[in-house]
Structure formats: structure tokens, C-alpha cells
Amino acid sequence: MTPRVLTTTEEVREALAGPGRVGLVPTMGYLHDGHAALIRQARAACDVVVVSVFVNPRQFGVNEDLGRYPRDLDRDLAVAGAAGADLLFHPEVTTMYPDGYATTVTVSGVSGPPEGHARPGHFDGVSTVVLKLLNIVQPERAYFGEKDWQQLAVVRRMVRDLNVPVRVVGVPTVRAASGLALSSRNSYLTPEQQERAVVLSRALWAVQEAAAAGERDTARLVQAGLEVLARDPEVRPDYLTVVDSDMRERERVENDPMTRVLVAARMFGVRLIDNVPLWAEERWTGGEDA
Numbered sequence: 524m525t526p527r528v529l530t531t532t533e534e535v536r537e538a539l540a541g542p543g544r545v546g547l548v549p550t551m552g553y554l555h556d557g558h559a560a561l562i563r564q565a566r567a568a569c570d571v572v573v574v575s576v577f578v579n580p581r582q583f584g585v586n587e588d589l590g591r592y593p594r595d596l597d598r599d600l601a602v603a604g605a606a607g608a609d610l611l612f613h614p615e616v617t618t619m620y621p622d623g624y625a626t627t628v629t630v631s632g633v634s635g636p637p638e639g640h641a642r643p644g645h646f647d648g649v650s651t652v653v654l655k656l657l658n659i660v661q662p663e664r665a666y667f668g669e670k671d672w673q674q675l676a677v678v679r680r681m682v683r684d685l686n687v688p689v690r691v692v693g694v695p696t697v698r699a700a701s702g703l704a705l706s707s708r709n710s711y712l713t714p715e716q717q718e719r720a721v722v723l724s725r726a727l728w729a730v731q732e733a734a735a736a737g738e739r740d741t742a743r744l745v746q747a748g749l750e751v752l753a754r755d756p757e758v759r760p761d762y763l764t765v766v767d768s769d770m771r772e773r774e775r776v777e778n779d780p781m782t783r784v785l786v787a788a789r790m791f792g793v794r795l796i797d798n799v800p801l802w803a804e805e806r807w808t809g810g811e812d813a
């Protein structure tokens with residue numbers, strides 16, 4: 524079924540006036556199978572599933588891709604509907620940030636390096652819009668992808684610190700058969716360029732392999748990943764790091780299951796991010812020449 528489109532907070536409140544557990548899936552649209560996994564998980568646990576589609580200007584830096592971010596509401600309705608969404612909240616920028624809007628939510632610490640350092644102000648924009656969406660929809664559960672690992676940590680911190688009555692659910696990253704993490708920004712790349720971008724996954728996998736082989740020194744683990752990135756001259760690494768659950772890089776890694784390998788790099792003018800757990804029972808092996 525095609526979800527009903529709502530554009531104002533009043534429409535959302537009215538549509539959700541009845542009983543039942545509400546699940547929210549916040550997105551910036553141009554939905555793909557990664558988003559569909561979030562929606563399906565919400566569908567399985569909730570009575571009403573709301574997907575928000577809002578390209579939030581406040582989380583884009585001045586030189587970032589706000590102007591060309593892909594948008595296609597018909598496609599979003601088709602993907603959201605097929606995955607089981609009931610409602611699609613698609614507000615105008617002026618609905619979210621009317622004249623005189625003056626509030627920003629800042630989460631300290633976990634909003635810093637690596638991603639918050641590479642994109643100053645980005646997580647202020649994310650936490651502000653996510654809190655607004657949570658207040659508008661008032662869901663019992665909200666679903667976020669592990670693909671944006673630090674974002675998930677920031678949202679969890681904010682929800683805990685501000686006593687927001689919602690359960691945050693993290694959903695594992697959905698990948699193409701090649702290993703490339705699905706992302707709306709992949710649409711900026713040709714199929715050949717997307718094949719080349721699998722080098723990011725290979726770098727993450729190399730770090731996992733090095734840890735599995737006994738390496739505990741963070742600098743050497745990072746080096747193992749950087750060496751893979753360096754094989755493709757098109758890659759402009761932003762960061763590759765191994766962090767704990769508070770996003771801190773330590774000199775040596777622990778056996779903590781929350782230890783995560785994060786990468787951000789530019790390829791063909793497009794900035795891509797990805798991450799994997801350092802310790803994984805099943806490691807992606809990435810095809811023939813990984």
C-alpha cells in the first residue's frame with residue numbers, strides 16, 4: 524500500500540491520535556534497501572510505521588552537497604510502501620524551521636571526532652532535527668542504521684541525556700553483493716565507480732583480519748586499512764580509525780564487542796562512509812581480489 528503523505532505536524536498528530544505502538548524511521552529520502560530494512564524492522568514490531576523524508580539543511584556544511592542531494596518522492600513512496608510504512612512525513616524546510624527558529628541541540632563528546640571533526644556542526648544539525656522528529660511523531664521506537672555508526676551513538680546519548688521516551692533501535696548495515704554499503708550518495712557514482720568504492724569495505728575487512736591475527740596496536744591496525752586504501756589512487760581518505768563505544772581511539776584495542784572500525788573517504792568527488800565491528804565472527808571476504 525502507498526503510505527499516506529503528511530506535511531504538517533498537525534496532520535501527524537491527527538493521524539497518530541489512535542492507540543497502538545508507533546515506530547519512526549527518520550530518513551533523508553531517496554530510499555534504498557538499507558532504508559527498507561529499517562522500515563521492515565519497524566513494521567515487525569509496531570502497529571503504525573512512520574517514515575520521515577526530510578533533507579535537513581542544518582546538517583550540511585556550506586561546501587557540502589545539500590543542493591544536489593538526490594530527491595524522488597514517488598520512488599520513496601514505492602519503497603516505503605513495499606516495506607510496510609503506513610505514513611510518510613515530508614515537511615517543508617519552513618515547517619521544521621519557521622521564521623524565528625532559534626534552538627540547536629548539541630551533544631558533546633560523542634559528537635566530536637572522527638565524523639563530527641570532519642563535518643563541523645553536522646551532528647548539531649542531526650541531533651536538532653532528530654529531537655524535533657521525535658517530538659512531532661512521539662514514537663515508542665525509532666530506527667537508525669549502523670551505517671551511520673557515530674550518528675547512532677549521538678542519538679542514543681541525546682535520548683539518554685534528555686530523557687526522551689523512545690527506544691532507539693540500531694539496524695545492521697545492508698550491503699550490495701560486492702560488499703559496498705548501500706547509501707543514497709552511491710547514486711552519484713556510476714556502476715563502475717561503485718565497484719571501485721568496494722575498496723572501503725576491503726580496508727575495513729583488512730583491519731578486522733589484522734585484529735583476528737593478533738594485532739592489538741591501534742596504529743598498526745589503522746595502517747593495515749590505510750594500505751588497502753592506498754592501492755587505489757582515486758581514494759582520498761578522510762579518516763580510518765578504530766574507536767570504542769565513546770568514539771575514542773585508544774593506543775591498544777580491547778576485546779570489547781563495541782570496538783568499531785570507521786572509515787570516511789572521498790572517491791570520484793563523492794564522500795562515502797562505512798564501518799564494521801572490529802571483532803566479527805563472520806567477516807566479509809569481498810570477492811576474488813580482496
Ligand SMILES: Nc1ncnc2c1ncn2[C@@H]1O[C@H](COP(=O)(O)OP(=O)(O)OP(=O)(O)O)[C@@H](O)[C@H]1O
Nearest residue numbers: 550551552557667668670671696697705706707708
Ligand atoms: N546500507 C544501510 N543499511 C542500514 N541502514 C542504512 C543504510 N543506509 C542508510 N541507512 C540508515 O537509514 C537512515 C537514513 O539515512 P539516509 O537517508 O541519510 O540514507 P543514506 O543512504 O545514509 O544517505 P547518505 O548517502 O546521504 O549517507 C539512517 O539511520 C541510516 O543510518
Ligand SMILES: CC(C)(CO)[C@@H](O)C(=O)[O-]
Nearest residue numbers: 549550551579649652671
Ligand atoms: C537521521 C537523519 C534522518 C536526520 O536528518 C539523517 O542524518 C540520516 O538520514 O541519517
Ligand code: BAL
Nearest residue numbers: 551582583645671674
Ligand atoms: N546518513 C547521514 C546523513 C548525512 O550524511 O548528512
